[in-house]
Amino acid sequence: MDVACPNCGNPNLDVDSQNSVVYCKKCGFAVRVDPNTGETTPLNPGTQAGASKEAAGSQEVYAGGGNIFGMDPFMFWMIGTAVLLFLTLFAVIPDLTWFLGLEVLLTAFWWMRR
Numbered sequence: 001m002d003v004a005c006p007n008c009g010n011p012n013l014d015v016d017s018q019n020s021v022v023y024c025k026k027c028g029f030a031v032r033v034d035p036n037t038g039e040t041t042p043l044n045p046g047t048q049a050g051a052s053k054e055a056a057g058s059q060e061v062y063a064g065g066g067n068i069f070g071m072d073p074f075m076f077w078m079i080g081t082a083v084l085l086f087l088t089l090f091a092v093i094p095d096l097t098w099f100l101g102l103e104v105l106l107t108a109f110w111w112m113r114r
Helices: 073-089 096-113
Strands: 014-016 021-023 030-033 040-044
Touching: 021 040, 073 096
Parallel strands: none
Antiparallel strands: 014 021, 021 030, 030 040
């Protein structure tokens, strides 16, 4: 079933199946769809077709799923890497082998949630 965005006409809508949300990356239009009844709940009306995101004022564009502890997944990875480097610098993490192992685990977790 191909449906275009009702706001900007973008034919490529994205689906966040984990949160049951259909959203448009172009204008920010987003609705939550109840999988049992098919009923929709508007989350974001999106920006006007052709308008920039800055023109939307304080409207927040739906960015999809993948929220880790309330942070964007990339920000989570960056902060996690900084913490691991800090702990390695002060010898809390005994050597680089431990650091690399923990960094691989952090990166794998980030990769699955992005």
